[in-house]
Amino acid sequence: MDYVEQRMAQEAAKPAVAADSSSSLLTPLNLLILGLFLYTAYSFFKPQPPAALPKEEPAVVFTTFTPRTLLPYNGENNAPVYLAVRGRVFDVTRGRNFYGPGGPYANFAGRDASRGLACGSFDEDMLTKDLDGPLDTLSDLGRDELEALQGWEDRFSEKYLVVGKLVPVGEEDK
Numbered sequence: 001m002d003y004v005e006q007r008m009a010q011e012a013a014k015p016a017v018a019a020d021s022s023s024s025l026l027t028p029l030n031l032l033i034l035g036l037f038l039y040t041a042y043s044f045f046k047p048q049p050p051a052a053l054p055k056e057e058p059a060v061v062f063t064t065f066t067p068r069t070l071l072p073y074n075g076e077n078n079a080p081v082y083l084a085v086r087g088r089v090f091d092v093t094r095g096r097n098f099y100g101p102g103g104p105y106a107n108f109a110g111r112d113a114s115r116g117l118a119c120g121s122f123d124e125d126m127l128t129k130d131l132d133g134p135l136d137t138l139s140d141l142g143r144d145e146l147e148a149l150q151g152w153e154d155r156f157s158e159k160y161l162v163v164g165k166l167v168p169v170g171e172e173d174k
């Protein structure tokens, strides 16, 4: 038998060896690679949870208030603090130290603060007495007072959100 015949005989004998060697595929290294492959495939096809939306500030609901419905927003029992200036209702809750119970400007909480701010006064008389009556028109105020009021309004507009408008009782739907 020459060399070529010898090789052919060897080749012919191979399938039995190959069939035999299939069990030798299960080496620890192959199992590791298979494991990694399956894990990668699983991670790729795994259902993803929906992307979380960024947290949004709660939407501001614009509401109509009358002096009476504004009154509960005086910060008591941890309620939000609102006050009105010339018909605009500001949410001044972040200024709770100023307007909340015991604060230096608590008299304005839940009220139309226009006249008090214009006149720089904390007098009871500055606040609308009849909560179901007409709003304070401020028509008797002078230039300096109106200027002072404008100053406060500008400051509030920069610092606080407007959450509604103040109207007299009977004009809620307008």
Ligand code: HEM
Binding pocket: 092, 095, 098, 105, 116, 117, 119, 120, 121, 122, 152, 159
């Ligand atoms: C003795 C007189 C007063 C003193 C010493 C005083 C002192 C102060 C101080 C230190 C602040 C804080 C300022 C800041 O950090 O932004 C403030 C804010 C304020 N004051 Fe006075 N104040 C006086 C009189 C008045 C008067 C007469 C009024 C109106 C009637 C008034 C209404 C306010 C208001 C509305 C704020 C703004 C609070 C906010 O930013 O929401 N204050 N005051």
